[in-house]
Amino acid sequence: MAVLSWMGMDDRTALEGDGVRLRPPRMSDYREWVELREASRAFLQPWEPTWPSDDLTRSAFRRRLALYARDRDLAQGHAFFVFRQEDGALVGGVNLRNVMRGVAQSAQIGYWVGQPYARQGHVSAGVQVVTRFAFRTLGLHRVEAACCTDNDASRLLLLKVGFHEEGLARGYLKINGKWRDHLLFGLIADEPAGR
Numbered sequence: 001m002a003v004l005s006w007m008g009m010d011d012r013t014a015l016e017g018d019g020v021r022l023r024p025p026r027m028s029d030y031r032e033w034v035e036l037r038e039a040s041r042a043f044l045q046p047w048e049p050t051w052p053s054d055d056l057t058r059s060a061f062r063r064r065l066a067l068y069a070r071d072r073d074l075a076q077g078h079a080f081f082v083f084r085q086e087d088g089a090l091v092g093g094v095n096l097r098n099v100m101r102g103v104a105q106s107a108q109i110g111y112w113v114g115q116p117y118a119r120q121g122h123v124s125a126g127v128q129v130v131t132r133f134a135f136r137t138l139g140l141h142r143v144e145a146a147c148c149t150d151n152d153a154s155r156l157l158l159l160k161v162g163f164h165e166e167g168l169a170r171g172y173l174k175i176n177g178k179w180r181d182h183l184l185f186g187l188i189a190d191e192p193a194g195r
Helices: 025-039 039-049 060-071 122-137 152-162
Strands: 013-017 020-023 078-084 091-100 106-113 140-148 164-175 178-187
Touching: 013 122, 020 122, 025 039, 025 060, 025 091, 025 152, 078 122, 078 164, 091 122, 106 122, 122 140, 122 152, 122 164, 140 152, 140 164, 152 178
Parallel strands: 106 140
Antiparallel strands: 013 020, 020 078, 078 091, 091 106, 140 178, 164 178
């Protein structure tokens, strides 16, 4: 469903939706996060920026949390881990980044899912929850997304949750060490999926 709970824009932020609960990552999530990311490495790396050599270390996770907190404090972004409601398992994450105010009133959304939980609907539910958070709580007008042209699963996820495909951006992001073309998507607050 829609965003069911909102407990302030800080570490306690919790959002709930269709079978999922989202909240900002915490240091106590490290072990579960590293196990899921390590087990899903081959599944995730074709679609993500190159992982630094220390990416799965505790210190790198601590730096990641500091960046998330800085973005939140500056009102430039919000990071959430997605947990399955039935058992509390960490299944992936959804980030809202590059929040722009003024004329644009927009943000970019990104997401990942651990391989054991792929194509089960948890992350698409998380994306829906975070887009509603962007519109209802943050008051944004537009949320944008991008995916590699050959990432059919991501393309279908975005279309399923109401995004519209808007075009092609050549050499848009450096993914797994190579500049890759991306399909661009957008969702506007007053569209049915944005409501």
